[in-house]
Amino acid sequence: MNYFVSHYQILLKALQRSHASMVSTLMMFLVIGVTLILPSISFLVVQNLKSISQTIQHESQITIFLKKDISVDAKNKIEKDLKSRIEISNYHYVKKEEAWSKLQKSMGFNESNNGLSENPLPDAFFISPNIVNSNQIEILKSSLDRLEGVDQVVDDTGWVKKLNSMLHLANKAIFLASILLAFMLTVVIGNTIRLQMTSHFKEIELSKLIGATNQFIRRPFLYSGFIYGLGGGLTAALSLKLIVICLNQTVVEVEAIYGAQFTIVDLTPQQYLSIVGSSILIAILASFISINQSIKKL
Amino acid sequence: MIKFDQVYKRYPGNLEALQNITFEINAGELIFVTGPSGAGKSTLLKLITAIEPPTHGTIIFENQNLSQIKSAAIPYIRRKFGLVFQDHKLLYDRNCYENIALALEINEVSINDVRGRVRAALDKVGLLNREKSMPISLSGGEQQRLAIARAIACRPSILLADEPTGNLDKKYADEIMNLFYSFQELGVTVIIATHEIPTTSKKYKQLYLQEGNLIKITDH
Numbered sequence: 001m002n003y004f005v006s007h008y009q010i011l012l013k014a015l016q017r018s019h020a021s022m023v024s025t026l027m028m029f030l031v032i033g034v035t036l037i038l039p040s041i042s043f044l045v046v047q048n049l050k051s052i053s054q055t056i057q058h059e060s061q062i063t064i065f066l067k068k069d070i071s072v073d074a075k076n077k078i079e080k081d082l083k084s085r086i087e088i089s090n091y092h093y094v095k096k097e098e099a100w101s102k103l104q105k106s107m108g109f110n111e112s113n114n115g116l117s118e119n120p121l122p123d124a125f126f127i128s129p130n131i132v133n134s135n136q137i138e139i140l141k142s143s144l145d146r147l148e149g150v151d152q153v154v155d156d157t158g159w160v161k162k163l164n165s166m167l168h169l170a171n172k173a174i175f176l177a178s179i180l181l182a183f184m185l186t187v188v189i190g191n192t193i194r195l196q197m198t199s200h201f202k203e204i205e206l207s208k209l210i211g212a213t214n215q216f217i218r219r220p221f222l223y224s225g226f227i228y229g230l231g232g233g234l235t236a237a238l239s240l241k242l243i244v245i246c247l248n249q250t251v252v253e254v255e256a257i258y259g260a261q262f263t264i265v266d267l268t269p270q271q272y273l274s275i276v277g278s279s280i281l282i283a284i285l286a287s288f289i290s291i292n293q294s295i296k297k298l
Numbered sequence: 299m300i301k302f303d304q305v306y307k308r309y310p311g312n313l314e315a316l317q318n319i320t321f322e323i324n325a326g327e328l329i330f331v332t333g334p335s336g337a338g339k340s341t342l343l344k345l346i347t348a349i350e351p352p353t354h355g356t357i358i359f360e361n362q363n364l365s366q367i368k369s370a371a372i373p374y375i376r377r378k379f380g381l382v383f384q385d386h387k388l389l390y391d392r393n394c395y396e397n398i399a400l401a402l403e404i405n406e407v408s409i410n411d412v413r414g415r416v417r418a419a420l421d422k423v424g425l426l427n428r429e430k431s432m433p434i435s436l437s438g439g440e441q442q443r444l445a446i447a448r449a450i451a452c453r454p455s456i457l458l459a460d461e462p463t464g465n466l467d468k469k470y471a472d473e474i475m476n477l478f479y480s481f482q483e484l485g486v487t488v489i490i491a492t493h494e495i496p497t498t499s500k501k502y503k504q505l506y507l508q509e510g511n512l513i514k515i516t517d518h
Contacts, residue, residue: 006403006409009409202389203389203400205387206387206389206400207400207404208373209347209349209376209381209387210376210377210381210448210452211373211374211376211377211404211405212373212404213370213373216373216404
């Protein structure tokens with residue numbers, strides 16, 4: 001009981017100390033908060049782009065261009081095959097004449113001014129797969145490509161793949177930037193704690209002389225670190241929440257203008273907690289390193 | 299209780315602070331460590347309290363060899379001593395009560411007992427009415443009494459004082475010395491490092507140091 005009361009009293013003292021130097025404490029919260037917001041926002045952006053790319057991938061199409069001289073039998077065989085595959089949700093067949101007419105219409109050409117002696121387009125099947133995984137799509141593509149009468153199989157997810165690889169790279173970059181920022185935070189917090197210890201040098205020196213253990217000396221400064229971490233983490237989490245709310249309000253306006261449906265995907269409560277948690281962890285670690293170095297010098 | 303056996307202390311730069319020191323202190327004794335400035339009096343006290351390790355030799359305190367003690371055990375050794383310094387080492391941003399309470403907190407005294415022990419210590423040195431005063435508002439003698447109250451609040455078995463009356467005039471110095479004598483009468487071992495031994499009718503042992511050597515040990 002005495003142990004917990006003692007911890008509670010030291011926490012109170014650390015709070016009083018932080019309250020006594022309110023401006024510098026708030027500045028510290030701000031420094032930690034802003035430093036943590038930077039990778040968090042980048043993470044949020046990447047998460048949103050990822051979810052968009054997944055939606056696009058889900059809506060992707062595979063086109064099977066048939067050979068020009070394909071027989072009706074072969075075409076029917078392909079159609080039967082498509083019908084039997086569970087990985088295909090639906091398909092439709094477009095005859096080359098229909099496609100040619102649509103193309104001419106959209107380009108503003110007619111038979112007399114298109115400059116072509118014959119229809120260059122082949123017959124084609126347009127397929128909507130019900131699979132998202134790019135490997136499975138590749139397997140489906142190569143299996144369709146082997147069918148008799150198929151000239152070429154094309155999928156329209158190439159740019160999504162590029163975007164995904166970019167996002168993968170961005171994720172790695174965010175991770176590395178986070179490590180650098182965490183290191184920077186460790187230095188900043190550690191230095192602040194070191195300065196605090198310098199200003200309490202007489203008390204520490206006396207305490208050691210009359211029998212204080214290193215743990216006893218460390219404790220109030222660790223609590224100071226904890227307060228910085230908690231304050232900074234909450235600043236980051238609350239600011240991020242506000243940013244998401246503000247962006248979503250702007251998105252509503254965009255939706256109204258363009259008629260598109262889009263919402264910024266917010267972080268999960270666990271992710272918000274992990275921001276606060278990592279902030280506390282970094283602050284305590286920084287304090288611990290700094291305190292130990294200072295104690296060694298005593 | 300405390301035994302020095304051929305103890306040497308050399309500081310960096312080959313400065314020999316103590317050489318071949320051998321003596322024994324028994325529980326309840328009054329000891330004066332005397333000698334001119336630079337004789338090694340303060341170094342001797344630092345060795346007894348494990349503030350400094352010896353360069354060579356053995357220091358035994360309550361059957362523990364301080365020369366080989368692990369650093370993690372040192373704080374627990376120091377808690378057995380009540381230390382009084384010439385410059386008091388009071389915390390001037392805390393009041394008298396808080397100065398003493400810190401020592402009790404370090405000694406892991408139960409929170410329920412702190413108040414009573416602080417008041418008892420202040421009462422002992424005649425400062426009970428200055429409980430809430432800041433040390434800066436106290437006279438030199440009162441500040442030293444407060445430092446003694448802090449030292450005795452933890453009920454140490456040994457009271458060590460390094461030039462406790464060095465900065466005080468004779469009237470205050472006598473008051474302080476009488477306080478030490480009163481604790482010795484209660485069975486506390488009192489070790490005082492001083493330039494001059496004050497006039498006293500008390501029985502005491504004198505360790506006379508000169509240039510780091512223990513010149514003589516005399517009983518009075």
